[in-house]
C-alpha cells in the first residue's frame with residue numbers, strides 16, 4: 320500500500336493527501352517531519368514533505384506525486400486529458416505554487432517563527448504577491464472550479480497555496496490577499512466544502 324510521509328500541518332502534505340482521497344486510493348499516513356538527516360534525504364532529497372512511498376521507492380514533490388497517482392489510477396482524473404487543457408491546468412498549478420505560495424513563504428519565518436524580515440523583503444514580497452495573485456486571477460475560469468466545470472489539481476494548488484499565503488500576508492501586512500480577487504475568494508469558499516478538503520482539515 321502507498322504510504323504518505325509528512326506532517327499534517329504542511330499544506331503540501333495536505334494537498335497530496337487530498338489528491339489521494341479524490342482518487343479513492345488506499346494509503347497509510349506516516350508522521351515523518353521534514354529533516355536534513357541523511358535517512359530522510361533518501362526519501363526526499365531537499366528534506367521536505369510530502370514524500371510518497373511506493374513499492375519501487377520514494378517520490379518527493381507534490382506535483383510529481385500527483386502525476387504518479389494520475390498514471391497509476393487515471394480516474395477520477397486530476398489533470399485534463401486534452402493536451403491544451405492539461406497544459407493550462409498545470410500552468411495554473413505552477414503559478415499558484417511559484418508566484419503566490421513561494422513568494423509569501425519569503426516572510427514565513429517572520430510571520431510564524433519569530434524571525435525578522437527586512438523592509439526590503441517585506442516590500443518585494445507584497446509587490447510580487449500582488450503580481451502572482453493577478454496572474455492566477457487572469458487564468459481561473461468563471462466556472463465552478465479553477466479550470467472550468469471539473470475539479471482538477473489546479474483547485475488543490477489554489478486552495479492550499481492561497482491558504483498559507485493568506486495567513487502569512489494577514490500576519491505580516493494585515494492584508495486580505497483576496498480582497499481584490501473575488502473570483503479566487505469564491506472558488507476557495509466553494510472548495511472548502513469539498514469532501515476531500517474537509518476530510519484533510521478534520
Ligand SMILES: N[C@@H](CCC(=O)N[C@@H](CS)C(=O)NCC(=O)O)C(=O)O
Pocket residue numbers: 328329330331332353354365366367368369379380381382
Ligand atoms: N515543492 C514542494 C514543496 C514542499 C514543502 O515546501 N514542504 C514544506 C512543508 S509545507 C517543508 O517540508 N519544509 C521544510 C523545509 O523547507 O526544509 C512540493 O510541492 O512538495
